[in-house]
Amino acid sequence: MEIREPEPAESERIRGVVESSMTTSVRLSPDQIDGIADEEFDDEEVAAKIDDEETLLRVVETGDGIEGTTIAGVVEGRLADEWGEVDWLFVDPEHRGRGIGTELYETMTERLRDRGADHVRVTVLEENTEGHGFVERFGLEHDGDREVVVAGESLVTYVYTDPDVDVSLPTDSRADDATATADTADEDLPDTEMADGSLTTTDGGTRVYLARDEADSGTAAPFFPTYEDEALEQQYGYYCANCGSLEVSMDNMERLACPDCGNDHAERSTDSYDDSRL
Template identity: 65%
Template sequence: MEIRDPEPDEAERIQEVVDSSMTTSFRLSPGQIDAITDEQLSDEAVADKIDDDETVLLVAETGEDIEGEAIAGFVEGRLSDDGEWGEINWLFVDPEHRGHGIGTALYEAAADALRDRGVDHVCVTVLEANTEGHQFVEQFGLEHEADRRVEIAEESFVKYVYSDPDADLDLPTDETEEDAEAEEFPETERSDGQLTATTDGGETVYVARDEEESGTAAPFYAAYEDADFSEQFGFYCANCGSLDISLDNMDRLECGDCGNSHASRSGESYDDSYL
């Protein structure tokens, strides 16, 4: 395996690696994956990033090609505006090549490249939808220190920011974790550490963040009448904050306020395997 700088004409293969990795490992729709790939890693975007002195791009090339494709992984990093931090913001490994240490090699090479450019600390950002990516980052001793809301392809996503817990610097993020949560869960509050919403009649319900159903605009979450999550009230729409959610006999959810909808089993084609 060789870690090297990419060439502009390799953008198409990088896009293939990113697309297959996200399809396998991210809780995102095909449309969201295509939009992210098209915006972040188009032919023009890759060429611009290669020429950008503030950006680190590296690919992993294997000696055993699969269908003639040697590039098996990709990583992108950048320098913070103040030059104090380096940030690794994308890391992907082709599912056919996983389990051979490629992700680790890419992470270490990108971190070294950022330090060679003068930074003392490196953080990593991981999309919230990438569950296994969080576990991968944590094996390097990094901890979830903050959240950042980012706009990609005209859609809002949350990235978790991981860093060395001993680093005594302000993280390169524009939002606090509370700010990101407020945007991700509109019309909610915190009550004794739990996320709550209020019905039109003034009743408090409890939102279960780990009971998520996909939606066309944003996820739905189960809502309960009690803090122990024993009596379900219904569902909460993360797109607009409404609790006016209908459920038909086909298990299809629809928000009465914004039209956000969920078709039963729409997310079952994705799994969480990663590196």
Template identity: 70%
Template sequence: MEIREPEPDEAERIREVIDSSMTTSFRLSPGQIDGMTDDQFGDDTVADKIGDEGTLLHVVETGDEIEGTVIAGFVEGRLEDEWGEVNWLFVDPEHRGKGIGTELYETASETLRDRGAEHVCATVLEANTEGHQFVERFGLEHNGDRSIEVAGESLVKYVYTDADVDVDLPTESRADSEDAQADEFPETETTDGQLTATTDDGATVYVAREEEAESGNAAPFYVTYEDEAHTDQYGFYCANCGSLDVSMAEMDRLECSDCGNEHAERSEESYDDSYL
């Protein structure tokens, strides 16, 4: 395994790794994945990032003498204020379980500190079903949200930091935290630190925002509970319009009666330490 900086002519292989990783691990439609890879990881964009001194890019090259070497992982980071941010990390599903993700994260974090970062955070797209558990393995905790525009769509990233960090998050995270929640969770508010919604008869239900989500063709669905401890399930919340009027049809297919958002199949949901 070798970690190194990529060359501009390797952008196509980097895109293949990212596309495969997103297809396996992200709650995004094929169109959303294509839009994101075009927007964030097209040939010209990767070349520009390689030439940007403030951006860190590393790839992992792995293989043997018989089959040759191949790029199996990719990480992107950058310096923001006194922070170093690890903002994208992908491992080809065919090469998971070899410690590639761990090596990429640790190398990127160390490099950012060498370049002057006093603190390091990681950002994980909300739709990344496996990335949240991955960064938590390094002792990081969810400490804020960030709204980003990708290919004309508003998406949300969770910002993870060390548990004992008592300094402001990077400027962009601070400025966008409230907007991110409003965009991702319409018709909600925060009650005693928990995300809540209100039913038509005025009752408060609790939205399980970081777990038990189901994909939708417009936005995810989230399980809701009648109590703070999340023991008595109420139903589902539609993150596209904020409605609690979500029905479950045959084959456990969810549908929002207000906006038509429907449960969308996804390729794989289990987390199996594959990044580590």
């Protein structure tokens, strides 16, 4: 296999790898997958990433012995101060089980360090049922969550770093792109108000406190756990950031749903990991 920088004319094949990989490994709807592929890997975006000095886009080319060579995987990284970030890694399902994902990951982290990164972090969509186990194989640990908006969808990415690194994580390196942090201002959250420095809402006459740093992703907006006390120790329920409802339900599979506006969320399941496929 050969890992190299792609040509702009190869964007269609890259997009095909992205779509097939996400369809197999990411628990999102076909429309959501199409939206991400369109926004992140259409012709113009691939060309822009190739030209961007701070973005590293690499593909792996393999030969099947019959029809010549084909692009079987793609990885994207970028530099953010002393940090290097691996944002996307996709392997065509037909070419998995050959170590392609490992080669892409190791090549990208090496390139980022060559370009000046002192530390490397990896972001994985919460709904990527295989990506979390894959990253953890390299000794990285979950070091926080980041709410992002991709193609109009509010999603959560898990941030993984080396456990020995004691350096504050930078903000989202793509904050000026179409993919940006969804750090919704407090005043934009329906039916909330500040009380003694805490963000609160009321259920009838009961005041409850929102845990902004414990967000769960939703199809329309995030969900935030609510607590009866300001110390956030006695959980009350969940708040829907889309409509302000506290009528959010959770089933026995830990799936959240808002009956008032249809916003919903499905917790990732560790039982669905199959990191060998990458």
